[in-house]
Amino acid sequence: MPPPLIPEAIARIVARAPDPPQEAAKRFLANAQAHGIDPALCWATIDTAPPRIRQVCLAVPGSGRTANLFLAPPLEGVDERAQREERVAILHRIAEELASVSQGRVRVVQSLPDPEEPWASEAFLLGGFTHCGTLAYMRTRLRKGEERVDPSPPTGVTIQGVAELGDISGWRPRLERALDASYVGSLDCPELWGLRETSDVLDSHLATGEWDPSLWWLIEREGEPAGVAFYNALGDGVGCELVYIGLAPELRGKGLGARLLSLGMHACARLGLREMTCAVDRRNAPALRLYARRGFREFAQREAFVRRVSDA
Secondary structure, three states, X not given: OOHHHHHHHHHHHOOOOOOOHHHHHHHHHHHOHHHOOOOOOEEEEEEEOOEEEEEEEEEXXXXXXXXXXXXXXXXXXXXXXXXXXXXXXXXXXXXXXXXXXXXXXXXXXXXXXXXXXXXXHHHHHHOOOEEEEEEXXXXXXXXXXXXXXOOOOOOOEEEEEHHHOOOHHHHHHHHHHHHHHHXXXXXXXXXXXXXXXXXXXXXXXXXXXXXXXXXXXXXXXXXEEEEEEEEEEOOOOOEEEEEEEEEOXXXXXXXXXXXXXXXXXXXXXXXXXXXXXXXXXXXXXXXXXXXXXXXXXXXXXXXXXXXXXXXX
């Protein structure tokens, strides 16, 4: 992206902000570095005479060698077929170039467009992305003295706090094995399985909000890692996120998920946090029922798309 055109490209990305696009872009650029955003990681189609940004996509690398993509909305009065072809071409170019441009820091790109943006979903599908489901974003209030259901597990199963497991070199491999076990037959975005290395997935979980080992648990069955429950505070003193609960197939349907949810809600409330959010694949009916029983209510939806990038 030619540096002189970056402000115009960002203005296209933030075109739906409440403020005028140029003002929103100026504010975005002023705060980009503090948020780890490199505005130069824009790919665009450009009119040459005079130079004008048409379609544009911004890549924001994050943890776990994953980057989030943000597409600009369509231009008014421009042929939609041409715009669609340009968006698709940009997405293919990003997948071909981002690993090299990021010096190997990105292996997977993902995006979470609103279901009311069909133009974006269409572009990602035509751009070689895998649709990994519709995510329901849910939240519930936490209360002081949040009830703690007895987390006593079935025979042969142990629940251990990560804070009790010692140095990271000891517990990290066990958590990765537990994550792998939990993906078998999972109803939560099963298309993701195998697209990312488990170590990258764990890095992403660790980087969500503020990691606190007292809010992470490892589940083992007869000494073998078989599940996890991860919660992270959001850093505002109010909210926390249920990052992931996952169990190996042999531990499902035994009420263990409900116990782990209760354990996490109790621990977060004890820290003074008052609200918990989560995101769940809307195809995952058992999880939706569990969350609904504990007062979670849906407040938003997103479509999930993901694609591996070409080797650097």
